[in-house]
Amino acid sequence: MVIQYNNPLMRKLKKLIYGLLIVTQAFFMLACEKQLLEKDPEATPLAVFDYLWEDVNNRYSFFEEKSVDWNAAREKYRPLIDENTGDKTLFNILSEMLFELKDGHVNLTSSFDRSRNWDWFMEYPPNYNQNTIERYYLGKKYRITGTLNNIIIDSVLYVNYRSFSDKISNSNLKELMDYAEGTKGVIIDVRSNGGGSLSNAYRLASCFTDTSVVFAKSRMKTGPGKDDFSEWDEMKIEPFNGKRFTGKVVVLINRKSYSATTFFSQMMKTLPNVVLMGDMTGGGGGIPAFGELPNGWRYRFSATQTINLEGEQIEPGVKEDIYVMMNYDDENKGKDTVIESAKAFLLEAK
Amino acid sequence: MNNTKPQLLGIIAILLLFLMFSFSLSSAQTIRQLTIDGAARIASERDYGFSPLKYNGAEWGGSLSYLKQKNHKTDIVSLNFVTGNLKNQFQTGMQVYSASIFTYTFYHANKATNSGLHWGWSNNNEFGLRNNEAITNFNNRNEYITSFGPAVRYQLPFELFKREFSFQTMANIQLIGFTVLSSYVTSSPGGFVRESQPFLKSFFSSIGLFYPGNSINAGYKTGLSYKLKSENLLAINYEYNYLRLSGEHLLIKSRGKWSFSIIIRL
Numbered sequence: 135m136v137i138q139y140n141n142p143l144m145r146k147l148k149k150l151i152y153g154l155l156i157v158t159q160a161f162f163m164l165a166c167e168k169q170l171l172e173k174d175p176e177a178t179p180l181a182v183f184d185y186l187w188e189d190v191n192n193r194y195s196f197f198e199e200k201s202v203d204w205n206a207a208r209e210k211y212r213p214l215i216d217e218n219t220g221d222k223t224l225f226n227i228l229s230e231m232l233f234e235l236k237d238g239h240v241n242l243t244s245s246f247d248r249s250r251n252w253d254w255f256m257e258y259p260p261n262y263n264q265n266t267i268e269r270y271y272l273g274k275k276y277r278i279t280g281t282l283n284n285i286i287i288d289s290v291l292y293v294n295y296r297s298f299s300d301k302i303s304n305s306n307l308k309e310l311m312d313y314a315e316g317t318k319g320v321i322i323d324v325r326s327n328g329g330g331s332l333s334n335a336y337r338l339a340s341c342f343t344d345t346s347v348v349f350a351k352s353r354m355k356t357g358p359g360k361d362d363f364s365e366w367d368e369m370k371i372e373p374f375n376g377k378r379f380t381g382k383v384v385v386l387i388n389r390k391s392y393s394a395t396t397f398f399s400q401m402m403k404t405l406p407n408v409v410l411m412g413d414m415t416g417g418g419g420g421i422p423a424f425g426e427l428p429n430g431w432r433y434r435f436s437a438t439q440t441i442n443l444e445g446e447q448i449e450p451g452v453k454e455d456i457y458v459m460m461n462y463d464d465e466n467k468g469k470d471t472v473i474e475s476a477k478a479f480l481l482e483a484k
Numbered sequence: 485m486n487n488t489k490p491q492l493l494g495i496i497a498i499l500l501l502f503l504m505f506s507f508s509l510s511s512a513q514t515i516r517q518l519t520i521d522g523a524a525r526i527a528s529e530r531d532y533g534f535s536p537l538k539y540n541g542a543e544w545g546g547s548l549s550y551l552k553q554k555n556h557k558t559d560i561v562s563l564n565f566v567t568g569n570l571k572n573q574f575q576t577g578m579q580v581y582s583a584s585i586f587t588y589t590f591y592h593a594n595k596a597t598n599s600g601l602h603w604g605w606s607n608n609n610e611f612g613l614r615n616n617e618a619i620t621n622f623n624n625r626n627e628y629i630t631s632f633g634p635a636v637r638y639q640l641p642f643e644l645f646k647r648e649f650s651f652q653t654m655a656n657i658q659l660i661g662f663t664v665l666s667s668y669v670t671s672s673p674g675g676f677v678r679e680s681q682p683f684l685k686s687f688f689s690s691i692g693l694f695y696p697g698n699s700i701n702a703g704y705k706t707g708l709s710y711k712l713k714s715e716n717l718l719a720i721n722y723e724y725n726y727l728r729l730s731g732e733h734l735l736i737k738s739r740g741k742w743s744f745s746i747i748i749r750l
Contacts, residue, residue: 167526167527167528167724167738167739167740168526168528168538168540168738170528170726170738171528171529171530171538171736171738172530174536174537174538174572174573175536175537185536193668193669354667354668354669354670354677355668355669356667356668356669356674356677356732357668357732362668364674364677364678365678367677367678367679367680368680370680421621422620422621423621423622423669423670424534424616424618424619424620424621424622424623425534425535426534426535426536426537426572426576426618427536428536428537429574430537430572430573430574430576432576432618432619434620434621437669438669
């Protein structure tokens with residue numbers, strides 16, 4: 135049905151409506167979608183400083199545990215900045231401020247640099263030599279099962295895993311469990327493994343238990359207040375759906391075992407058939423969240439907390455059960471003291 | 485640490501149930517139309533959970549709509565999907581996805597059904613997902629909203645070169661409803677932060693209210709249609725939408741969509 139507008143008033147009204155529609159259309163057709171959102175915030179050095187300080191103040195999870203006075207950090211670093219501060223100077227000042235958090239999960243990333251705190255491993259002996267592993271333990275005939283390098287040495291299965299960012303598949307684990315059958319024990323070497331995905335940690339740990347095991351509790355920031363956290367939530371390992379190894383296992387750790395590797399160490403420490411050997415892990419018990427500054431730089435910071443079954447934070451690291459340090463005489467002879475100790479432990483175990 | 489999958493499945497199930505319900509109500513209509521359209525959208529979004537910066541760009545998608553018109557009212561249900569890659573001024577990318585079921589109901593008792601001004605109400609059920617490419621953990625944030633509010637439609641049929649055209653504008657402003665939004669830090673909604681909780685408990689504890697002063701969803705759609713000899717129609721439309729959600733972090737979206745439609749009379 136087509137309406138005929140014969141009434142003059144209706145004709146005027148029609149013209150008015152047409153006009154309004156055309157004006158409205160023209161406004162939006164000129165891509166005004168972008169204009170209807172406020173402009174990006176100013177990216178002056180002080181604005182960038184304030185944004186970073188404020189977001190970390192609201193969302194960082196370890197102020198109290200690390201006795202960090204974040205207000206004092208603001209008082210210390212803000213006066214160093216003015217409107218004429220250059221990018222590289224600003225980056226250095228912000229990095230220094232973030233360094234106060236003493237946290238390996240805290241970084242500032244720009245197009246020209248990435249700040250980091252590596253004190254958690256740089257201040258300790260390496261306790262690991264990749265060349266020794268490659269030349270004298272893995273050799274030429276080791277197996278590469280997905281991302282897990284492994285070989286049977288003196289009836290013990292030695293597994294070397296370099297990064298939890300490298301995906302472990304179920305078929306990799308089935309193969310590894312088949313290979314472990316009949317051995318006198320398994321050594322999992324995660325020394326200098328800097329972490330990665332927690333899901334790989336769960337997957338690998340699931341092969342060494344027949345039951346569901348609570349290994350830690352975690353909570354997350356839920357608001358800007360210092361006490362704004364979720365309730366503690368249990369973290370569990372569920373048994374692998376396939377063949378599992380419940381014999382003796384030694385996990386080798388050092389100060390450079392960080393983040394997901396710290397979580398993995400905590401999982402394994404909870405299992406009765408597992409011993410942690412070496413030096414304690416570097417920590418990283420808070421899962422990092424990310425943010426972006428008005429000038430496009432990105433940053434990350436810990437936004438969760440994790441405690442072990444005794445209620446202690448694992449942020450500083452998971453402690454070894456048997457402390458073993460590399461002996462440099464051994465190293466010069468092509469021997470890894472920690473692996474040799476683990477082998478001896480497994481071969482002597484009843 | 486991420487429960488996005490069960491959350492997505494839950495939301496999809498709710499959307500499908502809603503669609504089935506809407507279609508079941510449409511079994512006794514007098515005039516029915518099915519509209520299929522392809523769309524390009526210019527979008528600008530800012531999610532303070534990620535960044536204070538705007539992410540802008542083009543998106544692509546389509547929709548399927550069903551219209552039922554009786555003498556006293558018109559019901560429209562549309563299923564929409566759009567995806568695209570937005571960038572901020574420093575060229576950091578963010579992949580975005582949006583799926584929605586949008587309904588309009590217009591009342592026109594004692595009025596012409598296809599011309600003039602009709603009042604009614606609208607309902608939007610939308611799920612949006614943003615995946616920031618520069619972020620490693622908690623790199624996706626998402627929102628689900630169900631919102632309601634008044635709507636108005638103006639139709640102006642006219643003849644040109646002895647062909648029938650119709651100009652139509654529909655506007656809506658949604659003021660009440662509920663939301664399920666990503667938490668303060670994680671991708672999952674607040675209730676899903678505790679992974680050991682049952683799904684339904686997590687879902688219900690994640691629900692937030694959508695009300696004036698807190699959130700708003702408003703927009704309008706305008707289009708010009710041309711009637712073919714077969715009684716089917718071709719149409720070109722422009723649809724603008726503004727969404728503002730105050731959750732743990734403010735989320736604002738401003739989106740303008742161009743679409744070309746084929747309208748089939750059933």
